[in-house]
Amino acid sequence: MDSGGFFKSNVMNVAKSIKKTGKDDPRRVIHSLKVGLALTLVSLFYYSRPLYDGFGVAGMWAVLTVVVVFEFTVGGTLSKGLNRGCATLLAGALGVGAQHLAIAFGKKGEPIVLGALLFILAAGATFLRFFPRIKARYDYGVVIFILTFSLVTVSGFRVNEILELAEQRLLTILIGGATCMVVSILVCPVWAGQELHNLVASNIQKLANYLEGFQAEYFQDKQKSKSSLQGYKSVLGSKASEESLGNLARWEPGHGAFRLRHPWKQYLKLGALARECAYKIETLNTYLNPEIQECMELRCKFEEPCKIMSSESSKALKAISSSMKTMTAPSAAKCHIENSKTATKLLKVALETISLEDAQLIAIIPVVTIASILEEITKTVE
C-alpha cells in the first residue's frame, strides 16, 4: 500500500471508532455538547463588559471551575461542585487566619511561620487522602483545600487584599459551579443512581443469558448463538464502576422513581452477589471446553434435572432483573427458584443411583443456591 492509501485507511479507522464510540452510548455525544454549552455560557458572561469590570481577572475562575467540575453524571458534577465550594470556603477562612497569625510574628518571622503552616497543612491533608472513606467521597475537596490554602497564604503575603480576592473568587466559583449544575440537571441528565440501577439489572440479565446459553451449548441444542456465553465476563470486573457510581449516587437529589435517600448500599450488595455468581459461572465455563471428553450415556441420565436447573435459575434471574427494572416485588422469581430447588433434589437422587461423577452438573448447584440468595436480597431492595 502506498503512503496515501495508508493515510486514508488510517483516517477511515479513526472515523469508524469515533462512530462506534458515539453509537455505543449516544449520551456521550450529548455530554460533549453540554460541556461546550456550559463553557460558552460562562465565557459569554466574561465577554459582557459590566460584569467583567466587576470581577476582573477573577472571572477566569468561573471558566476553570466549569472545565474541572463538569462530569458525565449529575452526581459527579454535584459532588465535585460542592466539594470545591466547601473546600474553598474552609481553606480561605483558614488562610486568612494564618495570615493574621503570621503578621503577629513581625516582618522577619512572617514567611517562616507561613511556610511552616503551609508545610504542616499540606502534609496533613495529603495524608488524609489515604483514608479509603475520604478518598471515595472527598478526595477532590481535599485537593482544592490544599490548593486554595497555599494560594491564599502565598498571594496574601503580597497582595494584602485577600478578603476582596476571596469574595471575588468564591462568587466566580459559585457562578461556574451553578452553571454546571443547572446544565447537567436540565439538559438530558445522566443520573448516577439510574446508571447503577441499570448496571446491576443488566449484570443479572447477563448471568441469566449465560445459563440459558450454557444449557443449549452443553446439551448440543445448538439453537442459541455463542455470543450469549461471553456477556458474563464483563460482570467479573464490574466492582470498581459499581462502587464509584454508588458513591456518586449519594450526592444526587431525588429523581424519577428514586427518593433522596434511596438504599444505594443494597445495590452494591446485590452487585457483589451477582459477581460471586459470575465467579462460579467462570468455573462452569471451563467445562464447555470441547477437549474434555465424557461418556455420552452418563450425560443423558443427568440431562433432565440439569436442564431444568439451568433454565429455571435463568428464568429466576431474568424475573429478578425485570422486576428491578419495573421496581416491583419479584414474585415470579420465587416459583422459578422453587422449581430449580426441586430439580437439585432430583439430580441428587440421580447421582446416588448412578455411579461416576460429572463435575459439570455439580458445578451448577452453587449457582442455584446463589440465585435463591439473590432473590432474598432483591426483596429487601424493592
Place this chain on the structure above:
Amino acid sequence: MDSGGFFKSNVMNVAKSIKKTGKDDPRRVIHSLKVGLALTLVSLFYYSRPLYDGFGVAGMWAVLTVVVVFEFTVGGTLSKGLNRGCATLLAGALGVGAQHLAIAFGKKGEPIVLGALLFILAAGATFLRFFPRIKARYDYGVVIFILTFSLVTVSGFRVNEILELAEQRLLTILIGGATCMVVSILVCPVWAGQELHNLVASNIQKLANYLEGFQAEYFQDKQKSKSSLQGYKSVLGSKASEESLGNLARWEPGHGAFRLRHPWKQYLKLGALARECAYKIETLNTYLNPEIQECMELRCKFEEPCKIMSSESSKALKAISSSMKTMTAPSAAKCHIENSKTATKLLKVALETISLEDAQLIAIIPVVTIASILEEITKTVE
C-alpha cells in the same frame, strides 16, 4: 457514657485509624511530607523578591501545578506533569491562532467566532475522553487542553498580551512540574513499575497460601490458621489497580532492575491469569462450608492425590512468586507442576476405581492446569 467520654473515645478511634493507615504503608507518611516539601519549596521561590517581580501573579501557577501534579508514584507524577506541559503548550498555540482568526472578523464578529471555536473544541475534546485508550493515558492532558484553550481565548479578548502571559505561565508550570519530578524521584521514590511487580508477585503468593491452607483445612490437619484462607479475596478485585499501575509504569524511566521499555503488558497478562485462578479458588472455597456433609470413607481414598495436587500447585505458585521477586527463571516451579500433574493422573485412576463423585476434588483440577499456564507465561516475563 457522658459526652466527655464519648468525645474522648471518638478521638481515640481517629488516632488509632491514623496510626493504622500510617503503619500499613509507611510510604504514605513520607509521601505526605514530600508534598509539603515540594509546596514549601515552590512558595519559597514565590517569597523571594527578585523572582516574584519577574513573574507577578503568574507565580501562583507554580503552586497550582505542584498541588495538582504531585502523585503517589513517580509514574503518576511524570505522566501528569508531561500531560500538563504538552497540553498547555498545544492549547496555548491554538488559542493564539484562534485569536488571530477572530480579529480578522472585526470587532463585532470577534466574540461570536471565539465562542463558536470554544464550543467546538471543548465538545470535541470532551468526546475524546470517552475513548478508552485516551482515557487511560491522556485524560488529564485533555482536561488541561480545554482549560488552557478557554482561558487563552477568554482572557486574550481582554488582555491583548497573550504571548507574554503564555510565556510566564509555561515557565511557572515548568518550575512547578520540575520541582515535583525532582522531589518525587530523589526523595524515597515510589515506582509504579515496582509496585506492579510486587502486587502481581504477592497476588500469586496469596493464591499459593490459599491452596496450602485449603489442604490443611479440608483434610482437618488444623496446623494452619484460618487467616491464609481469606487472602485470595483481594486478588479477585485487583484488576483496576493493576491496570492503572501498568499505565503509569510506561511513563517511568529505567529504575532498579527494570529497563525503560520493560514488558509491563506481560504483568497485566500474568495478573489476569492469577485472577482467573482466584475465580476458581472462590468456587473451591464454597466447598469448605461445614454444612456440606460427605462420606469420610470416600474422602480418605482421594486424600493422597488431592493433598499432593494442592501442595505441589501451592509450591509451584510460591516458586513462581519468589522467582519473580529475584527475577530469575522459575526452574523449581517446573518440577512441582510435573508432580501435581502426575497427582492429577493418580486422582483420575482413583476416581475410576471408586464410584461416587466428590466435587471438591474435581474442582482442584482446573487450578492445576492454570498453574501450568502461569508457569509458561512467567518464562516469557523474566
